[in-house]
Amino acid sequence: MNQLPQGGKGARRGATPRWQRLLRWLPLDLWRGMALTFRRQAPSAVYTEQYPLQRPVVADRFRGAPRLNNDFETGETLCIACNLCALACPENLIVVGAQRNAQNRKELTFFTYDLSRCMFCGLCEDVCPTDALELTQDFELAAYSREGAIWDRQMLENGPTPKRYEK
Amino acid sequence: MSGVAIPWPVGGRLAQPPGNAGNFMLATVYILLIFLGISLGVIIMNWAERKVLAHMQVRLGPMRVGPHGLLQPVADALKLLLKEDLVPQGADRLVFWLAPVVVVMAAFSAFTAIPFGPTAAVSDLNIGIVFVLAIASLGVLGIILAGWSSNSHYPLLGALRSGAQMVSYEVTIGLAVVAVLLHTGTLSMVGIVRSQIESHRWLLFREPVAFGLFAVAMVAETNRSPFDRPEAESELVAGYHTEYSGFRWSLFMLGEYAGMMLVSAVAVTLWLGGWTRPFPNLHGGGVDVLFSFVPAASFLLLAGLALRAALKMPGHRRWRAQRGGLLAFGGLLLGLGLWLTVPTVRAQSQNVFWFVLKVAVFQYFFIWYRATFPRYRYDQLLRIGWRILVPTALANLLLSATLSLWLP
Numbered sequence: 001m002n003q004l005p006q007g008g009k010g011a012r013r014g015a016t017p018r019w020q021r022l023l024r025w026l027p028l029d030l031w032r033g034m035a036l037t038f039r040r041q042a043p044s045a046v047y048t049e050q051y052p053l054q055r056p057v058v059a060d061r062f063r064g065a066p067r068l069n070n071d072f073e074t075g076e077t078l079c080i081a082c083n084l085c086a087l088a089c090p091e092n093l094i095v096v097g098a099q100r101n102a103q104n105r106k107e108l109t110f111f112t113y114d115l116s117r118c119m120f121c122g123l124c125e126d127v128c129p130t131d132a133l134e135l136t137q138d139f140e141l142a143a144y145s146r147e148g149a150i151w152d153r154q155m156l157e158n159g160p161t162p163k164r165y166e167k
Numbered sequence: 168m169s170g171v172a173i174p175w176p177v178g179g180r181l182a183q184p185p186g187n188a189g190n191f192m193l194a195t196v197y198i199l200l201i202f203l204g205i206s207l208g209v210i211i212m213n214w215a216e217r218k219v220l221a222h223m224q225v226r227l228g229p230m231r232v233g234p235h236g237l238l239q240p241v242a243d244a245l246k247l248l249l250k251e252d253l254v255p256q257g258a259d260r261l262v263f264w265l266a267p268v269v270v271v272m273a274a275f276s277a278f279t280a281i282p283f284g285p286t287a288a289v290s291d292l293n294i295g296i297v298f299v300l301a302i303a304s305l306g307v308l309g310i311i312l313a314g315w316s317s318n319s320h321y322p323l324l325g326a327l328r329s330g331a332q333m334v335s336y337e338v339t340i341g342l343a344v345v346a347v348l349l350h351t352g353t354l355s356m357v358g359i360v361r362s363q364i365e366s367h368r369w370l371l372f373r374e375p376v377a378f379g380l381f382a383v384a385m386v387a388e389t390n391r392s393p394f395d396r397p398e399a400e401s402e403l404v405a406g407y408h409t410e411y412s413g414f415r416w417s418l419f420m421l422g423e424y425a426g427m428m429l430v431s432a433v434a435v436t437l438w439l440g441g442w443t444r445p446f447p448n449l450h451g452g453g454v455d456v457l458f459s460f461v462p463a464a465s466f467l468l469l470a471g472l473a474l475r476a477a478l479k480m481p482g483h484r485r486w487r488a489q490r491g492g493l494l495a496f497g498g499l500l501l502g503l504g505l506w507l508t509v510p511t512v513r514a515q516s517q518n519v520f521w522f523v524l525k526v527a528v529f530q531y532f533f534i535w536y537r538a539t540f541p542r543y544r545y546d547q548l549l550r551i552g553w554r555i556l557v558p559t560a561l562a563n564l565l566l567s568a569t570l571s572l573w574l575p
Contacts, residue, residue, distance in 0.1 A: 030540065037539045041222040048227040 052165040058137045063120040065138035066113050068156040069131065077157070078132035081106040085124035085133050093117045094124060113156055115141055116149035184282070184357070186290025197289045201278050209424040213240045216534050223538035234476060234493045250413035255318055258410065262316035267408075267415045269309030270422035274429055277302040281432045282357045284442045284518030295356035296344060296437070300337075303388075303429055306422065307333040310390075310407045313419070317410040325398060325406030328545060332387055332394065335552035339384040342560035346377040346567050347437045360441030367448050369440040376563040378438045380556055382532075385430035387552070389423065391533055393540035394548055401542075431529030432522075439525050442518035459513045462520040466504030473497030 039045075049056055058064070069078050081098035093114035098106040125134050140162040143149045185193035214229070214237065221228030229236025254263055280295045282288035292298050307330060314326020347370050348354065351362040363369055371378050387394035398406030408419045435441060444458045474497035480490045506512055543551070 033539045034535060037223040037535060040225055041219065043222065045225050046222065046227050047225045050227070050230065 052163075058139060062137050062139070063122050063125075063135040065115070065136050065141055065160055066118075066124070066151070066156060067134050067136045067138075067159050068111060068153060069134055070157060077108055078130045079108045079111065080130055080132070081108045082129060084127045084129065088123045088127040090121065090123065091117045091119065108153070111153040111156060113151045114149065115143075115151055116146055184286050184288040184291045186279070186288070194289050197287075198279065201283075201289065202275065205275060205278060205425050205428060206421070208428055209421055210240045210244075212424050212427075212530055213243065213420075215530070216537075219531065219534045220538050223535070234480070234489050237493075237496070244417070247413055247417040252413040252415060253410070255410045257318040259316040259318070262312050263410075264415075266309045266313035266316060267411065267418035267422065269312060270306050271418050271425070273302055273305035273309060274422045274425035277429050278425075278432070280356055281429070281436065282360060282441060283522045285357060285361075287442075287519055288357065291355055291357040293358075294354045296348070296354050296359065296433070299356070299429070299433055300340065300344065303426065303433075304333070304337060306426055309422070313411070314407040317407075319410050321403045321405070321409045322407045325403045325409070328403075329390060329407060332390070332548060332552070335549055336384040336387040336394075336556070339380050339552065339556040339560050340388060342557070342564055343374075343377040343381040343384065344437065346374050346560075346564045349564075349568055349571055350374070356436050356441075360436055360443065363440045364443060364447065369438060369443075371438040374438065374563075374567060376559065377567070378434070380560050380563070381434055381438070384552075384556060385434060386533065386536060387548070389426045389430055389533075391423075391427065392537035393542050395542060427530065427533055428526055431526045431533075434529060435522060435525040442522045444517065444521045459517050460508065462517055463504050463507035463513065465520075466500055466507055470497050470500035470504055473500055 070076060071078055079096075081096055083096050083098075086092070086094040086096050091114075095110075095112045096108070097110040099109050101107045120135060122135055125131075128134075136159065138160050140160050141149070185191075185197055217239065218228045218236065229239040232238045232242045254260060277299045279289040280292050280298050282291065310329045310333075311326045314322040314324075314329070317323070347359070350366075350370060350373055351359045353359060353362065386392075390398060395406075398408070403409070408416055411419060440447060444461075446454070446458075473493055477490050477493040477497055480486045480493070507516060
């Protein structure tokens with residue numbers, strides 16, 4: 001009854017028996033549709049995610065806000081200011097600032113990351129030799145100005161702090 | 168009616184509706200009550216439609232204004248009142264102003280002949296059903312006026328469609344109603360219900376085909392989905408009310424919903440026994456008492472739901488106002504439910520309750536259709552009207568007229 005016609009009109013006539021053609025006068029498909037919408041209105045079937053109240057679960061391999069990791073024992077940054085991320089970045093949006101200290105070691109002075117140009121390709125985190133730079137699962141990157149999208153070292157170390165709502 | 172005096176099923180202070188008794192004061196009070204009731208119904212319908220439609224589409228619907236969006240109609244009304252009231256350039260100002268008024272007046276004034284109970288009607292006209300159908304048909308005039316006066320393409324197309332559609336489906340409605348009148352022998356709305364009480368049978372069981380035809384035609388008559396050709400948004404923007412905004416647009420909406428309730432009320436009166444409760448033949452063994460407690464019980468159930476929701480709310484500071492409001496709402500419902508258990512109130516109110524409940528079921532069906540069916544094409548719509556519904560209605564009329572010679 002609800003199948004697509006196969007071939008010409010004659011073929012369809014031959015395929016469906018007479019009693020099925022009579023069934024067409026009972027709009028069964030209408031009743032079936034109404035049964036479907038009736039079943040779907042159960043509150044448990046609701047698919048909407050009430051975003052600020054309910055937070056979405058992002059995929060494991062989601063690449064979101066960048067983060068500069070610190071050594072969790074000493075609290076010092078893992079970044080050795082090697083500049084590889086800045087070189088790897090196709091958008092040239094990372095700027096790494098460093099200074100030689102008394103032991104002639106490079107020390108990180110500043111680190112800026114322009115999120116407004118970032119395409120989250122993940123090349124920077126791939127190339128980082130000390131796993132200092134990492135793209136996390138945080139996705140709330142909105143800012144009130146273009147300058148707000150340029151994250152400095154402190155912002156990169158702390159990560160975004162969105163307002164949490166209670167349901 | 169064959170002149171046999173039947174005792175009223177439920178005793179009231181009045182023997183007849185105030186309009187018939189010549190009691191103008193009480194008639195005015197009834198008119199105001201009906202006006203308030205219909206407006207309240209439109210408000211509830213506004214919320215319920217968005218909510219039910221959303222849930223049928225696996226969405227949530229309004230959730231932000233008040234608990235579960237209960238205050239959404241208030242927010243909508245405020246928005247509409249504050250909106251700029253535009254009149255398009257080149258529009259016929261007088262007709263543009265008149266059109267929504269005609270739609271609302273037509274939908275509301277037909278309610279004067281609808282009986283909510285044996286005496287709970289403004290007036291029991293001896294030509295009741297003809298009056299209701301005639302006044303309800305005036306609505307199409309308002310729509311055509313709106314389309315014409317807007318001086319715009321889409322409204323005009325919508326109005327033309329509406330004219331063709333309503334005229335076609337009124338034929339079906341008329342023929343379906345005549346099939347009922349064969350059995351009642353009266354045009355009075357109260358008389359139609361009384362004849363159903365007299366024959367111990369709702370006319371649904373005597374004229375199911377006519378009811379089916381009316382149920383389809385009334386959806387088309389009120390321009391509701393799937394027959395909402397006049398306002399088909401995917402092709403006509405908003406149809407006949409494209410150029411309307413603010414308060415005038417809300418009048419159209421009011422008229423549409425009042426029209427839905429009107430045709431539902433007509434269907435309930437004609438086929439579903441009007442104000443009679445379900446199983447009106449069962450009397451003994453406390454059934455009467457049991458049914459008379461149903462209105463109170465349903466209000467108490469609603470109150471329980473509201474209070475439970477209020478208590479389940481998280482104890483956050485932001486929810487305090489909402490919780491208070493919901494508690495007050497639940498308290499109001501609780502008070503109403505308790506008030507309805509008072510014996511005299513119980514006896515007076517149950518007719519109205521059953522009538523309103525039946526109409527509410529029809530409203531649910533209107534929403535259900537809208538959630539389920541895709542819109543008909545224009546030619547399909549007219550083909551259904553003229554080639555299926557009208558011949559079926561004619562055949563049904565002839566058949567039931569012939570059958571009624573032998574069957575009661």
